[in-house]
Amino acid sequence: QMPRGNLETISHRALVLAQLRKWLDGLRFKEAFECMRKLRINLNLIYDHNPKLFLENVEVFLQQVNSINHINLFLTELKEDDTTQTMYPCTSKPASHSGPGVSGKKVDIVCNALRTTMEILDAQKYCLCILTAHVKKTVPELEIALQKVHDLRVNPPSSAGVSAEEALKYLVFLVNVNELYEHSLGTYDFDLVLMVAEKSQKDPKEYLPFLNMLKALETNYQRYTIDKYLKRYKKALHHLSKCGEEHFTEVLNLVRDQRLFSEALDLYPSDSSQYKLLSVAYAEHLVEQSQPEQAGLLLWRCGELPRALQAFVGGASWRYALSVATQIPVPPDQLALLARDLADKLIEQRRHTEASVLLEQYGKDCEEAISTLITGAAWDEALRLVYLYNRQDIIETNLKPALLEAHSTQTSFLEAQKALFSRHQVRLAVVRELKEKARLEMLDEDGPDCGDAELYSEASSALTGSRLGSRYSHSNSRISSRSSKNRRKAEGKKLSLKEGSPFEDVALLHALSQIIQISDKMREEVHSLLEALVLFHYDAQAGALQREYSELLQLMETSVPLIWHEGLQQGHTPITGPNSTANSITASFQQQRGSSAPQQDAEFFTPPKMRSAVKWKLWVLK
Amino acid sequence: QMPRGNLETISHRALVLAQLRKWLDGLRFKEAFECMRKLRINLNLIYDHNPKLFLENVEVFLQQVNSINHINLFLTELKEDDTTQTMYPCTSKPASHSGPGVSGKKVDIVCNALRTTMEILDAQKYCLCILTAHVKKTVPELEIALQKVHDLRVNPPSSAGVSAEEALKYLVFLVNVNELYEHSLGTYDFDLVLMVAEKSQKDPKEYLPFLNMLKALETNYQRYTIDKYLKRYKKALHHLSKCGEEHFTEVLNLVRDQRLFSEALDLYPSDSSQYKLLSVAYAEHLVEQSQPEQAGLLLWRCGELPRALQAFVGGASWRYALSVATQIPVPPDQLALLARDLADKLIEQRRHTEASVLLEQYGKDCEEAISTLITGAAWDEALRLVYLYNRQDIIETNLKPALLEAHSTQTSFLEAQKALFSRHQVRLAVVRELKEKARLEMLDEDGPDCGDAELYSEASSALTGSRLGSRYSHSNSRISSRSSKNRRKAEGKKLSLKEGSPFEDVALLHALSQIIQISDKMREEVHSLLEALVLFHYDAQAGALQREYSELLQLMETSVPLIWHEGLQQGHTPITGPNSTANSITASFQQQRGSSAPQQDAEFFTPPKMRSAVKWKLWVLK
Incomplete structure (x- = not known):
């Protein structure tokens, strides 16, 4: 609410604000509050003016205001903005007030401070205010508020206190009833759910069968069902994992659908069969996402060697692939084929030296290894293998012609580069x-x-x-x-x-x-x-x-x-x-x-x- | 020679230059030349004024000037500077005259043009001018000039012509006589040498024994001795190389002293014993100059395998070293020692993966190879060898502890980097x-x-x-x-x-x-x-x-x-x-x-x- 653009009003407001600041400095919250209500001045100023002073004197504030409605008004009007910076800037004081040392969000700080004090002073009397303080937090604590209402029903207060019915009515006034219903489900407390459901516009023919169905389930499975209904998938996975092996297919489906692979792996010991099945599922997902190497690592570490090999081959992770292949162990002739297959992939990527290791050590084909090195212009390594395998004949047949070809290729490339460079210059x-x-x-x-x-x-x-x-x-x-x-x-x-x-x-x-x-x-x-x-x-x-x-x-x-x-x-x-x-x-x-x-x-x-x-x-x- | 700083002179000179330009444009070289001599105007202007015109009319110029002395004067006064740019700038014409299309040095161009024309017109008459044209070139052609003098002595000209004696006298006047003596030696023509020596102040007791000693030598060795005396080492090497095997020690010494290795190698067939000895000498030089790899290549290609091996080991060129070692072939136990030695050098240079190839393939020590890979953080390659040699035990004993250590090292390094970065920022x-x-x-x-x-x-x-x-x-x-x-x-x-x-x-x-x-x-x-x-x-x-x-x-x-x-x-x-x-x-x-x-x-x-x-x-x- 900004000044109305009328000089008289503005100057009037400046006087009012000066008076308010004096009152707040003097801890005269009652006068300040009344005045602000009348003149529609944002109540946040009560805190913003001097956060430290306010937090030290929450009790004084509560006692002076002394009205459930007014406290609720104050709480519901709380906003993150610092009104001394935005709506009511004060030229005489610098902006150093806003709590250095007080960390966290302002709304949460004020809600918590008021709530704790009210709970100490008189939890029954301030019941509705306490609920407001829970609900108004930046992440509303609806479950806690609902639990308090539930407690009121179980242990009805003395006649002076607020009844569960009244409290619930108030909550429904503050929060969307469907949201409240879902959060009540989230407490897994069916009494609470029924209580809220009754207040809602929901048809009992709809929710009663659902609740009865849930009640009939085993606790963990019941909680899983609720979590899933509320789309809280991580919690759902957690509960479902406790339901025993017969529900593991559901676990797998949930993990796959919601991509909760990492979370799922944490829930099972790494030597269990579930861990292995989850790893396989995760690996499939990773391969789909073009991460075959990581897929291979997961499969390898849980002992799924043939699948790991496949994944590594897919990703041209040749060192891992051959580690796995020799661990299996793949028979020599198949190993040679595998090596040749991988070497081709590496050559495609111009990784000739690596390809030659495959051909030499696993393919047992030194001639091919040497000619790969020659193609890749790895002359010194080619010579090493030539002498290691006593194949000096290759020098004449392959190496020398390749050298001369490389020479002429490089020469003409350099000439072209030089010409282009000069032309651009x-x-x-x-x-x-x-x-x-x-x-x-x-x-x-x-x-x-x-x-x-x-x-x-x-x-x-x-x-x-x-x-x-x-x-x-x-x-x-x-x-x-x-x-x-x-x-x-x-x-x-x-x-x-x-x-x-x-x-x-x-x-x-x-x-x-x-x-x-x-x-x-x-x-x-x-x-x-x-x-x-x-x-x-x-x-x-x-x-x-x-x-x-x-x-x-x-x-x-x-x-x-x-x-x-x-x-x-x-x-x-x-x-x-x-x-x-x-x-x-x-x-x-x-x-x-x-x-x-x-x-x-x-x-x-x-x-x-x-x-x-x-x-x-x-x-x-x- | 600049204007004397007197207004009258300057304006007079401007008029003179204008007149000179007219004469030169009209090919009236005689008038121009006479005027320039009298007024001490730089003769270069004759060419500089219009190089193209001058070169096209050299014959006209010679005929008009028609005085040996004057032509010599013109030739000796030639300088690279363009006088139309420096001494006699002409405002009316732009500087586009100086020969576009005429490439090379101005002095050489003029000398060559005059000399060729004079040789055609009357070589006898212009004899001294021709000598001047040889001597005045940017690289004086003293040998040619001397040879012409020598020819005069062998075939004396008709009475009208210049005698050898006169020509030589003139040359001594143009060029330092010692320089002339050395160049005469360089023609390997002792008649010429004697002729010049007689004109010089040299003591015949000194030069005659020297010349007699030279005369007694075999032609190539004689020329080598002269070249060496004149410090023309490349020529000296060339002649010495023709003196037969008995002088090869001298060749080696000359090559070593003057570092003429490349030149020497070109003089012998690559399969000769001399080529090999020269290569060894070159290699020693290269090792001294910290180029052991190139030394090794030279030794290897001429078949000096043990020396090549030594050079390659010195340069940690392990691929070449092992090629040579297997070619020799070095016995297995020594090969293993060699491999280990090289691997240590590579590890010092943090080339762990290469070191592991040596240890595995030549040292036949897979355990050492794997532990080297682990030290070098080449985890995937280490695993490949672990499975290739079925040494899974190393995973527990070495690999896992090394992994955890690497993790903590990296973590603390990253933390330090982060802290330092923030502090600097x-x-x-x-x-x-x-x-x-x-x-x-x-x-x-x-x-x-x-x-x-x-x-x-x-x-x-x-x-x-x-x-x-x-x-x-x-x-x-x-x-x-x-x-x-x-x-x-x-x-x-x-x-x-x-x-x-x-x-x-x-x-x-x-x-x-x-x-x-x-x-x-x-x-x-x-x-x-x-x-x-x-x-x-x-x-x-x-x-x-x-x-x-x-x-x-x-x-x-x-x-x-x-x-x-x-x-x-x-x-x-x-x-x-x-x-x-x-x-x-x-x-x-x-x-x-x-x-x-x-x-x-x-x-x-x-x-x-x-x-x-x-x-x-x-x-x-x-």
């Missing part, structure tokens, strides 16, 4: 020059508030031909296949390398950064290829590759400070000087902001890091 | 607030040109206590051991986490970035530990670790945008507004620049990337 310089030109022209002509990136890019696209543009799409395909993820990300931001696109410069930065990162990653690969080439006297090829790669890295290293030059992200220095005015400087500054891509692209403005510490060159090559 | 907020405060105060007081970072930091150190400072040095030790390299780098830039240090905020950013990167790297490690814990029913420990790590990553993810907030690198927005002036805005802008660390620290202002794509959590844990 040249284009970037052009775009930057055009943007700078457009920027200066615009400053001259229009002054502030015209820093629109669209205009620049249109200017730049108009000024340049499409001499280079057509090549982009073609030569990019190589990169995009290696980093399609980044590409997609860039597309999401509408970065385009098309000439004249709004953020072409940013797109070029992105593309250049990609090329650098891809090239830089090749250090180890090139190093091992160079070593293998030298070992087989292909010194000329190795030398050429080393030169090519070295030149590429050199080009990138010298280009990085030019591309990501100082103050790149800051845009350009604002134009200042004898002829500039406050407006022109501000304009030039604002324009910088506008002319660069959105801030989240900050990463594009940071030069990619090159791993200069990774030494890849061979000294023996010139 | 809190401190960063404090430092930033102080800097901002100091900045605003300074703007109020002093206006522009006071953006001194030292002042801020002093303000901040004065304002804050050292409540947190003492903890830094202690709790950092964990990080520094993991990233001592980065720490050293930071120290190099004088970044210090000490409270009040000049760039404390940058140092904090660096430290926070470090913690994030270290924590983010643990995804795979934590994932595999969680799996192993779950497999052995340590669900509670796994759950706690997952929660701890998840909270840490969450904390970092939410903190990153707060720490590396928008516009961090740009400093603060300049203070603009109705009360600001051009000066105040400029000042606030300049101050931002001054108040942040040097630009090369840009990396600190970029938020570290977290690999959110790496899924490490287990679904089966709550």
Whole structure:
């Protein structure tokens, strides 16, 4: 309730609030309460004004107010907001009042404080207020309130006290009766349920058979049925688990339907048959959710070895799979087949070295293992197996041809990277020059508030031909296949390398950064290829590759400070000087902001890091 | 030769230059040349004025000038500088003249053009000019010039021509006589040498015995001796290599002394004994230079297996080492010892998985292999070997205790990281607030040109206590051991986490970035530990670790945008507004620049990337 927007009222209210604060400071709650009721001032202020003082003087408050209705009014009006901050801010006192040291929610704190005091003072007299205090908490304590009503029925109070009937009526007034009915069911106390049901609009023909059915059940099963009815599935599972083995199918169904796998596993000893069945169910669910490895772990630990094996194979978790397979144990010929199957999956994922372990140790096929290593360019490991199995013939038949092929593949890839890099770099310089030109022209002509990136890019696209543009799409395909993820990300931001696109410069930065990162990653690969080439006297090829790669890295290293030059992200220095005015400087500054891509692209403005510490060159090559 | 600083001269010279240009354009070289000589105008202008025109009319030039001395004068005055750019800039014509399409060095181009034309016109007549053209090239062609002199002696010219004696005299005038003597030696032509020696001040008692000694030698050995004397070691090696096996020791010494290993290897067939000896020498050199792996490759490919093995072992190149060892073949018991030795080296480098391959496959010690994997936290691979060798007993004795230890280590490490992260973050907020405060105060007081970072930091150190400072040095030790390299780098830039240090905020950013990167790297490690814990029913420990790590990553993810907030690198927005002036805005802008660390620290202002794509959590844990 806000002031009515009338100056007289407002100033009047300010006076009233000052008086109220004095009363509250002086613990004159009665005067304050009466006044606030009359003038419709939010009662929360009684607490908010000085929470600490109020909590220390709850008894004084109760005794002064001394009216069940008024206490209930106060309780029902409680809200989390601090009225000294929102409705009735006080300029003279800082906002340091709101309880430092008092933790938890305000409503709960006040309800608890009042309730405890009322229970000590006179539980019978304050009966309805106590119920209110339970019900008004942020998570209403309906079961406790209902239990208190039930107690009143069992032990009727003296004539002065509130009867169970009256209390229940009051509760129904405070809370939705259907909610109350459900919570009464939740107490598993049928007397209470009947009591509430009678107050409700429910048809006895409906609820009586239901209650009778429930009464007939074994306690745990009864509670499970109620919990399930109330959709309290965790509690339901808990009770159902106590109902013995004959109900275990129901447990499984409940667990599956509500995905309570973890909770269910906690309820059974890990060596029980139920635990195993639950694990199997959980594993099925995990496989459905594409988590075969975790499924396998669950199955393995409960001894379901064949199923575990299946799950591990599905997830290409080859180490686990073979552990299980040897534990079963799978016969040697089947083990070899399994190994071959897994190796194929790993090769698909370009995990050649791992695949070779499978083929060698379980597939007993050293030739296949070696050729897999050769395909994966793991030259040193391939050689190790060649000598371990005395298969030097493979060097001539497979290894050397593969080496030469790898050499030519790498060489042409490096050439393509270099060409693309230079092309992007040249284009970037052009775009930057055009943007700078457009920027200066615009400053001259229009002054502030015209820093629109669209205009620049249109200017730049108009000024340049499409001499280079057509090549982009073609030569990019190589990169995009290696980093399609980044590409997609860039597309999401509408970065385009098309000439004249709004953020072409940013797109070029992105593309250049990609090329650098891809090239830089090749250090180890090139190093091992160079070593293998030298070992087989292909010194000329190795030398050429080393030169090519070295030149590429050199080009990138010298280009990085030019591309990501100082103050790149800051845009350009604002134009200042004898002829500039406050407006022109501000304009030039604002324009910088506008002319660069959105801030989240900050990463594009940071030069990619090159791993200069990774030494890849061979000294023996010139 | 610059104008004499006298107005009359300058304006006179401008007129002269205009006239010269006209003459040159009209191919009136004679008039131009005479005028330039008289007025001491640099003769380069003849070419520089219009290189293309000059090169097309070399013959005209020669015929007009028609004086050996003048042509020599022109040739000796040639310099790389373009006089139309430096000494005689011409305002009316743009600088597009200097030969587009003419590549190479100007001096060489002119020398070659004149020499070729003169040789066609009259080689005898222009003899001295031709010699000048050889000698004046950027790399003087002294041998060719000497050879021409020698030819004159062998075939004396007609009476009109220049005698060998005259030509040599002229050469000695152009070039230092000692240099000429050495180059004459380099032609291996003793007549020539004697001819030059006679012109020199050298004592015949000195050079004659030397020349006689040389003459007595076999041709290749003679040339080697000369090359070596002239310090032309590559040529020396080339000639020495042709002197037969009896001189091979000298070859080896020369190669070792001058490190001409690669060159030497090219001179012998790869199956020769010399090639092998050279490879051994090269390998020794490479080992000395801490390149044992490359040494091993050279030794291996020339069949020096035991030495190759030694080199590979030295470099912990275990795959190569075992390839060689099985090729030798090393007897099984020694192979096992070798494997164990290598495994120890790998374990030192924390390469446990590789060490286990050695111990398993060559050491035939599966127990040691498994325990190495356990030490290296390669849980899945350890299990694979446990089942492969049917050593389930190790699970109880080693694996489970190691799992629990790893769990507690990781947990306490994560806790420490979290505490340190929060502490740095809190401190960063404090430092930033102080800097901002100091900045605003300074703007109020002093206006522009006071953006001194030292002042801020002093303000901040004065304002804050050292409540947190003492903890830094202690709790950092964990990080520094993991990233001592980065720490050293930071120290190099004088970044210090000490409270009040000049760039404390940058140092904090660096430290926070470090913690994030270290924590983010643990995804795979934590994932595999969680799996192993779950497999052995340590669900509670796994759950706690997952929660701890998840909270840490969450904390970092939410903190990153707060720490590396928008516009961090740009400093603060300049203070603009109705009360600001051009000066105040400029000042606030300049101050931002001054108040942040040097630009090369840009990396600190970029938020570290977290690999959110790496899924490490287990679904089966709550």
